[in-house]
Amino acid sequence: MSTGFVVALFRELVEAAEAAGRVSGRKEKVRILSEFLGRLSPEEASIAARFLAGHVFPEYDNRELGVGYSLVREALKVLDQKPLFLVEPQPPAITEVYRLLERIAGVSGEGSREKKLKLLEGLFSRLSRKEVEYLLRILFGEVRIGASTGLLLEAISRLSGVPYGDVLHAYMVLSDVGDVAFKALESPAALGKVDVSLFHPVKPMLADMAYNVDELFQEHGSPLHLEYKYDGLRVQIHMGRGKVRVFSRRLSDITEYVPDVVERAVEGLHVEEAVVDGEAVAVIGGAPVPFQELLRRVRRKNEREDFLKSLPFELHLFDVIYLNGKSLVREPYSTRSRLLREIVVSEEILAKKTVAYTRQEALEFYESAVRSGNEGVMSKRHSSVYKPGIRGSDWLKLKSFDTIDCVIIAAEWGHGRRSGWLSDYHLGVYDEESGRFLSVGKTFKGLSDAEFEEMTKRLLQLKVREEGYVVYVKPEIVVEVDYSEIQRSKRYPSGFALRFARIRRIRFDKSPYEVTTLRELRERYLRSIRAKRWSPQ
DNA sequence: TTCCGACAGTGGGGTCGCAAT
DNA sequence: ATTGCGACCCCACTATCGGAA
Numbered sequence: 001m002s003t004g005f006v007v008a009l010f011r012e013l014v015e016a017a018e019a020a021g022r023v024s025g026r027k028e029k030v031r032i033l034s035e036f037l038g039r040l041s042p043e044e045a046s047i048a049a050r051f052l053a054g055h056v057f058p059e060y061d062n063r064e065l066g067v068g069y070s071l072v073r074e075a076l077k078v079l080d081q082k083p084l085f086l087v088e089p090q091p092p093a094i095t096e097v098y099r100l101l102e103r104i105a106g107v108s109g110e111g112s113r114e115k116k117l118k119l120l121e122g123l124f125s126r127l128s129r130k131e132v133e134y135l136l137r138i139l140f141g142e143v144r145i146g147a148s149t150g151l152l153l154e155a156i157s158r159l160s161g162v163p164y165g166d167v168l169h170a171y172m173v174l175s176d177v178g179d180v181a182f183k184a185l186e187s188p189a190a191l192g193k194v195d196v197s198l199f200h201p202v203k204p205m206l207a208d209m210a211y212n213v214d215e216l217f218q219e220h221g222s223p224l225h226l227e228y229k230y231d232g233l234r235v236q237i238h239m240g241r242g243k244v245r246v247f248s249r250r251l252s253d254i255t256e257y258v259p260d261v262v263e264r265a266v267e268g269l270h271v272e273e274a275v276v277d278g279e280a281v282a283v284i285g286g287a288p289v290p291f292q293e294l295l296r297r298v299r300r301k302n303e304r305e306d307f308l309k310s311l312p313f314e315l316h317l318f319d320v321i322y323l324n325g326k327s328l329v330r331e332p333y334s335t336r337s338r339l340l341r342e343i344v345v346s347e348e349i350l351a352k353k354t355v356a357y358t359r360q361e362a363l364e365f366y367e368s369a370v371r372s373g374n375e376g377v378m379s380k381r382h383s384s385v386y387k388p389g390i391r392g393s394d395w396l397k398l399k400s401f402d403t404i405d406c407v408i409i410a411a412e413w414g415h416g417r418r419s420g421w422l423s424d425y426h427l428g429v430y431d432e433e434s435g436r437f438l439s440v441g442k443t444f445k446g447l448s449d450a451e452f453e454e455m456t457k458r459l460l461q462l463k464v465r466e467e468g469y470v471v472y473v474k475p476e477i478v479v480e481v482d483y484s485e486i487q488r489s490k491r492y493p494s495g496f497a498l499r500f501a502r503i504r505r506i507r508f509d510k511s512p513y514e515v516t517t518l519r520e521l522r523e524r525y526l527r528s529i530r531a532k533r534w535s536p537q
Numbered sequence: 538t539t540c541c542g543a544c545a546g547t548g549g550g551g552t553c554g555c556a557a558t
Numbered sequence: 559a560t561t562g563c564g565a566c567c568c569c570a571c572t573a574t575c576g577g578a579a
Binding site: 026066108109111113142144146147148149151291295296297298390391392393414415417418423441443444445489490497498500501 | 545548549550554
């Protein structure tokens with residue numbers, strides 16, 4: 001090769017990852033990663049950057065590896081056997097590992113499990129234990145070296161000399177850290193010029209959480225620009241040149257699953273070329289169905305028309321980020337909002353909006369959103385630009401939630417920084433009929449490190465038995481639990497599961513027989529689906 | 538010097554299609 | 559016909575680092 005680069009081994013990537021993981025400072029991690037990537041050819045660097053971010057393929061790439069814990073467990077057995085090689089196998093290059101993973105992703109059909117297994121075993125047998133460990137971390141998207149996409153972009157900026165702002169913007173529109181690394185090394189001058197283009201998905205902008213309307217005013221000032229927050233599928237629709245593609249929040253092309261969304265976009269927008277952002281909600285009788293029901297339409301393909309009609313998607317658009325050849329991500333929200341209104345046939349396709357000058361107006365709008373079966377409201381800073389993939393205070397979400405008391409009936413040992421703590425708790429409600437506590441799901445959210453420490457001690461004192469990762473305890477510790485929705489569950493004996501459960505506080509003052517009853521939970525569930533005007537079956 | 542924004546890490550609910558059983 | 563697996567839809571929350579104030 002005439003590139004002037006020495007072929008980089010996968011082992012070197014592992015060494016760099018380890019080194020970055022050992023230090024705690026972000027700057028030091030960035031230095032280590034940039035020095036490593038700087039030694040690589042553009043192609044190697046693009047693969048390595050993706051690997052370090054916990055991806056095998058670009059995020060917009062729809063290829064699937066089809067390798068999970070089960071297959072890996074099987075393949076790992078090969079390491080326990082004596083290798084059949086007479087001479088030591090050649091350690092693979094980064095590019096070789098990538099090509100092999102591409103082959104694995106390409107396998108499908110009957111006997112695919114066996115074929116994937118053989119390829120995986122072949123790869124494992126050429127790697128040291130430590131290299132296998134890091135390969136697995138990459139495959140499962142959990143590299144855990146305290147550096148992911150964010151710090152990799154800083155490393156790319158550092159090694160290419162391209163300002164960080166340009167690198168970040170390139171990432172936002174290219175949607176792949178590997179593509180950014182490649183371009184930064186191959187043509188750094190061009191990196192600052194990339195922008196949104198038709199049919200290449202862009203990471204959707206995200207919102208921070210707010211907890212009351214006062215916070216919204218505090219952050220965004222008056223008046224507030226509010227929208228309904230719908231509980232559905234985030235969709236980014238690219239249309240033009242006689243074509244429409246729909247992308248999900250994680251950039252999968254979901255066009256084939258949502259023909260009615262395509263139809264509504266085509267009928268609802270009069271425009272040459274556009275990329276619009278919105279939420280698709282499944283609606284029956286004018287009211288949104290529970291998210292759980294909507295899920296039945298996700299990734300469901302080749303579906304008969306009568307099924308689609310029984311659970312139709314409605315579209316609520318709230319942004320436009322590309323229009324007739326021009327990127328709008330640098331335009332303020334006020335402008336994008338106006339342009340969106342100009343290209344819709346009717347306001348019906350837009351997210352419901354209001355401008356609230358007072359606390360009272362904001363509250364009323366929020367109440368109306370929740371009353372009509374939606375999640376809550378969004379507040380958007382009128383002057384803010386569209387920041388793809390960024391979660392910040394420019395957009396704030398205010399969601400409704402409810403609270404019940406549960407008793408902890410079991411707990412699971414944590415992983416990583418939580419190893420040594422019981423950090424995942426099985427929550428029980430009281431069933432008066434059987435006199436038992438029945439599980440309504442698990443949560444690991446809400447406690448501080450100190451509380452985990454304390455909770456672990458208390459739970460171990462209440463331990464009844466231990467099975468694998470699960471420690472069953474005497475039901476004694478009561479916790480107040482916030483959740484966003486009660487779902488029907490086949491997994492839990494109570495028949496219900498809490499969506500987005502998190503512990504608000506520990507109730508040392510309450511006895512387990514004072515926790516919420518199953519009857520009460522059932523009543524709450526029935527009330528919530530009545531609000532949505534939806535009934536099972 | 539203190540404050541706060543962005544990032545990383547830990548893990549929850551559900552449903553589908555597909556291959557294996 | 560049923561089951562197990564892998565992918566992916568929705569995520570919330572706390573700790574930490576380092577630049578902003």
